[in-house]
Amino acid sequence: MRVCVLGGGVIGVSTAYALARDGHEVTLVERHADVARETSHANGGQLSYSYVAPLADPSVLPKLPQWLFSRDAALRFVPRLDPHQWRWCAAFLRACTRARSRATTAELLGLGFLSQRLMHEVVEREALSFDWVRNGKLVVYRDEQGFALARRQAQYQSTLGCVQHALDGAACVALEPALAHIGAEIVGGIQTPGEEAADCDQFTRGLARAAQRDGVNLQLATEFSGLRTKGLRVVAAQTSQGDIEADAFVVCLGFQSQPMLASLGVHVPVYPLKGYSLTLPNANAQGAPRVSVTDAHHKVVYAPLGERLRIAGMVDLTGMNPHADDARIALLTRQARETFPDAGDYDAMQTWTGMRPATPDSKPVIGATHFRNLWLNTGHGALGFTLALGSAQLLADLLAERELPIDGDAFAPGR
Ligand SMILES: Cc1cc2nc3c(=O)[nH]c(=O)nc-3n(C[C@H](O)[C@H](O)[C@H](O)COP(=O)(O)OP(=O)(O)OC[C@H]3O[C@@H](n4cnc5c(N)ncnc54)[C@H](O)[C@@H]3O)c2cc1C
Structure with missing residues (x-):
């Protein structure tokens, strides 16, 4: 054909x-x-087959006012005179039920596991060079409530074949010593040993x-x-x-x-959710993480890509305009510097913005x-x-x- x-x-x-x-x-x-x-081109670089739970979940509902009114929130919503945006938001709110969130998690895990198997076949067959590592992923929490919800989610996902471990704060820092700078703030984390990272471009x-x-x-x-x-x-x-x-x-x-x-x-x-990334060249071997880290507090991901460190975050529901907002890049940079101050030369970093093609569910x-x-x-x-x-x-x-x-x-x- x-x-x-x-x-x-x-x-x-x-x-x-x-x-x-x-x-x-x-x-x-x-x-x-x-x-x-x-x-x-320069996304977060995470092959996070077990972190597929949808954004639409009842736990996001109390956060909606913050998204509307705070310029520093990880998720930012600027209403437009655009029926497509309003339809998308209405469908998103309808998907925020526990039953739908759980069903979606199960369906996406199925697609994730299939994708991981196929990725391993491609790696074997094609000998591509794309900084692929099977370094595991660690999601760290700075609040008890968020960590408790994450443990409950991991427990549910264990019934669907995911291998994940709940770690206390000290164990998180032992696993990824570059987290030492914020070690005192970490209440715990979820580790998934089988996760991968690579350069999508x-x-x-x-x-x-x-x-x-x-x-x-x-x-x-x-x-x-x-x-x-x-x-x-x-x-x-x-x-x-x-x-x-x-x-x-x-x-x-x-x-x-x-x-x-x-x-x-x-x-x-499909509606665009704008996001940003930073790429540090020559990441410092001591100060930059070697496992993929997600800082759940700021919703920022960190992935080692060869000698580089990719940092990505921000979800802006602000319309079709793909241009970067300097204030959001500055915020992401500040959060990264505070979390991994010795990761590398932030003055030499490259910045990027991209539009996630998102569905409400x-x-x-x-x-x-x-x-x-x-x-x-x-x-x-x-x-x-x-x-x-x-x-x-x-x-x-x-x-x-x-x-x-x-x-x-x-x-x-x-x-
Ligand atoms: C900040 C950020 C971090 C992310 N982190 C991760 C991550 O860690 N892990 C992960 O799995 N995903 C991540 N994503 C999501 C991931 O990058 C996207 O889901 C993915 O790139 C979408 O791929 P696509 O091929 O659908 O879209 P695109 O990559 O946008 O491809 C669409 C293509 O269509 C072309 N096109 C459009 N219109 C036309 C036209 N009229 N004529 C010809 N060509 C056209 C465009 O030029 C483009 O090349 C992230 C996204 C962002 C923004």
């Missing part, structure tokens, strides 16, 4: 790779001169080369502008390099999926639309790197009408 994949982030490239391995003739369309130039570029070797036609520097349809079939993708005809089309346009599809009457509840949208040959693989929010390979496999299995390794209905558009 001829398949046209739209979007060259980690999701589009993983999809193209999986489809080419299935024997399809694949063209990938990307507007930049290389893949992974947007949200997949290097991974995506390496996988794109592997996909090209498998026959994928990478059409870079090509702007996609719309789809030509005939009845309930898509005939061609319209691009700056001309029309591309294919038997099937897969939309992997990240946060731009929603406006692109809206013109066709296809509704995907934190689950990606994977499957067919009412156009018979138009497929979606988008809406991965804060977990696109983690879930990329499993999502691509699920899409390829759906397209091939094969038996699915996990419950596909959980991720179906219009669920």
Whole structure:
């Protein structure tokens, strides 16, 4: 089958790779001169297969006023005159029930475990160079209530196959000595030994080369502008390099999926959650963490990527504008300096901003639309790197009408 994949982030490239391995003739369309130039470029680098619990949870409800009124909150909401933003927020609030949060956790863990297995296969098969480490993850808490909720979540996840340990503050610092500076504040942490970290940009570029070797036609520097349809079939993708005809089309346009599809009457509840990252070159071996650390208090993640330290955080629900807010970068930098003051040369750091393509229930949208040959693989929010390979496999299995390794209905558009 001829398949046209739209979007060259980690999701589009993983999809193209999986489809080419299935024997399809694949063209990938990307507007930049290389893949992974947007949200997949400098994200948090966490392959956190066991940290997939959705943002929509009853525990966030008391925090809503803080999100609205504090500029220093980890999550910031600026209301817009935008019906899409309000619909997204209403759906998010509807998803904030314990039952839905638990069901979503179970579904995302299934997709996470599938993705981890596939990642190990890719690592074996492709010999990619992307600073991949299996260094485990430690989430530290500075308040008893947050730690108690985390222990309850870990207990629930243990019934679903997750291996996680609750540690007291001293054990957290013993596991990651670079935490010593805030050791007195840490009340405890959840350690997951099997978690991984890696550079998403290097991974995506390496996988794109592997996909090209498998026959994928990478059409870079090509702007996609719309789809030509005939009845309930898509005939061609319209691009700056001309029309591309294919038997099937897969939309992997990240946060731009929603406006692109809206013109066709296809509704995907994807809204951008802006975030930021800092990258310290030549991270200090003593002062920078070697395990992946999440500081739950500030909602900031730290991942060692070779010689570098990647620091990421902030969730801004502030509209479609992808530009950086200097105040948010300054806040993230201050929090990182306070937590790991000796991590490296903060004056030499690189800053970055990206738009997480988020759905209200934190689950990606994977499957067919009412156009018979138009497929979606988008809406991965804060977990696109983690879930990329499993999502691509699920899409390829759906397209091939094969038996699915996990419950596909959980991720179906219009669920
Ligand atoms: C601060 C931050 C930290 C994060 N940390 C993590 C983490 O630690 N672990 C994790 O798993 N995930 C993390 N994520 C989430 C992850 O980065 C995303 O889920 C993932 O990158 C989404 O990939 P994508 O391919 O859907 O989107 P993108 O990477 O945005 O790809 C979409 C592509 O479509 C292209 N495109 C769009 N419109 C057009 C058009 N008209 N024509 C042609 N091409 C077009 C874009 O150029 C882009 O390359 C983080 C995100 C942020 C912002």
